[in-house]
Amino acid sequence: MISVLGSGAFGTALAISLSQNGPVTLWSRDAEQAQLLQTTRENSKRLKGLTLPEAITVTADLETACAAQTILLALPMQQTGAFLALHAQRLKGKTLVSCSKGIDLSTGLGPTALIRSTVPEARAAILTGPSFAADIGRGLPTALTLACEDGAEALQEQLSTPTLRLYRSSDTTxxxxxxxxxxxxxxxxxxxxxxxxxxxxxxxxxxxxxxxxxxxxxxxxxxxxxxxxxxxxxxxxxxxxxxxxxxxxxxxxxxxxxxxxxxxxxxxxxxxxxxxxxxxxxxxxxxxxxxxxxxxxxxxxxxxxxxxxxxxxxxxx
Ligand SMILES: NC(=O)C1=CN([C@@H]2O[C@H](COP(=O)(O)OP(=O)(O)OC[C@H]3O[C@@H](n4cnc5c(N)ncnc54)[C@H](O)[C@@H]3O)[C@@H](O)[C@H]2O)C=CC1
Ligand SMILES: O=C(CO)COP(=O)(O)O
The missing domain is CATH 1.10.1040.10 (N-(1-d-carboxylethyl)-l-norvaline Dehydrogenase; domain 2)
Incomplete structure (x- = not known):
């Protein structure tokens, strides 16, 4: 079971791609938006024209989303630190895969370094590389890097999909x-x-x-x-x-x-x-x-x- 936190363009696109492998929970901070996505099966605000497959469940309940062991974080970088700090208790022990691209202005840390400093009991990974949300969501062939310090072989297997080819690395920095x-x-x-x-x-x-x-x-x-x-x-x-x-x-x-x-x-x-x-x-x-x-x-x-x-x-x- 996989969850994606953040139902913007990229979170929605990744959920669509990953749903080729099995059930995915997509979490939105906004209950109204979660309900809208769950019923209309479209993220018309951020990823217009693409249908959310049945294997995706959209929820605004973080506890439900955090039942998954592997959690993708698809939030804007400058919001990620506060989010992690607020929910550190809930996120400890999980594999947290950041999908964000940026450096946190207040700490100077990148996504995995920020995860390690805020939720030290979590396993930090990053999924990054050339990919527009619309391309991933449409199922166009895409290749990305998945980096995790302790090796990412099982994670690579879990997050690769028929259209998304992941190359693993241990160089998170x-x-x-x-x-x-x-x-x-x-x-x-x-x-x-x-x-x-x-x-x-x-x-x-x-x-x-x-x-x-x-x-x-x-x-x-x-x-x-x-x-x-x-x-x-x-x-x-x-x-x-x-x-x-x-x-x-x-x-x-x-x-x-x-x-x-x-x-x-x-x-x-x-x-x-x-x-x-x-x-x-x-x-x-x-x-x-x-x-x-x-x-x-x-x-x-x-x-x-x-x-x-x-x-x-x-x-x-
Ligand atoms: N859109 C794209 O093509 C790609 C985006 N990314 C990266 O993914 C990250 C997210 O980007 P997008 O999804 O495109 O942005 P977006 O603007 O489409 O969506 C951001 C989402 O985060 C949510 N959000 C914002 N602050 C939050 C908070 N404090 N707590 C919970 N949710 C919050 C918003 O409600 C929104 O649903 C960025 O770091 C971006 O660089 C990476 C590759 C491709
Ligand atoms: O990271 C991206 C493509 O790999 C998305 O780029 P933008 O955030 O500039 O749209």
Whole structure:
């Protein structure tokens, strides 16, 4: 039995995919929404047009959802810490698989590190990589990384579905930083395209952004190969090149001077600030991430950020 906590776009999509294997409980914090999903069999707010298979039960009762041993957490990153702290008693002893991509701004921790610090008696894992909720929900072939420190073979078996192929890893730090950091660079790619700078500029930003992702992750104990895999390079390629990405669209609006919808989950904004702080504190060179943090809160214009990056001292690659 598997439960998914959080009935947004990604939680709903994962529940649909996992229901190919057996019963899934999908938990929503909102009783009215849970009832609506359970009866209409559609998440019309976040994942329109897809039917929830019969194997999914939607509930707002956390106790029912926490009866499962394997629990997927599909909440926005900045809400996850408070949620875990509030429900730590209920979650201890469980395998908690975070599906979030980000760094918690108040602690500087990624999803599995946050689980370990808040619910130390739980087993922490992360599911991450290139996948839009709509694609997973439609059953399009997708490959992701599942990372768990104590090895994830049984979990890999449990969470792989006929359309979702999981590769296992023990490098939770690399997996979670790959997913978090690619969102920051995706905002930058959006800015580039929104400001009309074009494909060559985007390729430069992606490549140098990837160098920053790897640099920070390795400093924090990750393996460079993890960053070259689905959790890093794979997801970077997807998110920087698709307007399905909310992070890309957010950056595009910034670059084009368009208004921004505050109701959309854009994980890269808070993460950019967390990364800028880490870079400053640890003396790690992260010029692109730092510029993106400045652009996100209008401390810099696109022209100023571009000039600042282009006028850095020339160096070896
Ligand atoms: N949508 C996508 O294509 C993908 C999303 N993700 C990640 O999944 C995470 C969730 O994203 P989405 O589902 O897309 O966001 P979303 O905005 O569609 O849904 C978030 C859900 O979390 C719930 N929620 C918010 N705060 C909560 C709290 N304190 N307690 C309980 N529930 C709460 C909301 O009610 C909503 O149902 C993010 O970290 C995102 O990066 C990862 C891969 C793909
Ligand atoms: O993480 C994702 C794809 O792998 C989803 O990206 P966005 O959050 O930018 O929509």
């Amino acid at each position: 690399g997996a979670e930083l790959g997913g978090a950091l690619k969102n920051v660079i995706a905002i930058g790619a959006g800015v580039v395209m929104g400001a009309g700078m074009g494909d060559s500029t985007r390729a430069a930003l992606m490549t140098r952004g990837f160098a920053e992702m790897t640099r920070l992750a390795v400093t924090r104990g990750a393996r460079a190969e993890t960053l070259s895999g689905l959790a890093g390079f794979g997801d970077l390629a997807l998110t920087c090149t698709s307007s399905q990405s909310r992070n890309f669209r957010h950056g595009f609006a910034l670059g084009a001077g368009e208004t921004i919808d505050p109701n959309v989950t854009v994980e890269g904004v808070a993460t950019a600030h967390a990364v800028a702080r880490m870079a400053e504190k640890g003396g790690i060179e992260m010029p692109i991430a730092v510029m993106i943090a400045a652009l996100c809160d209008n401390r810099m214009t696109v022209a100023q950020a571009t000039l600042a990056l282009l006028s850095r001292p020339l160096k070896e690659e």
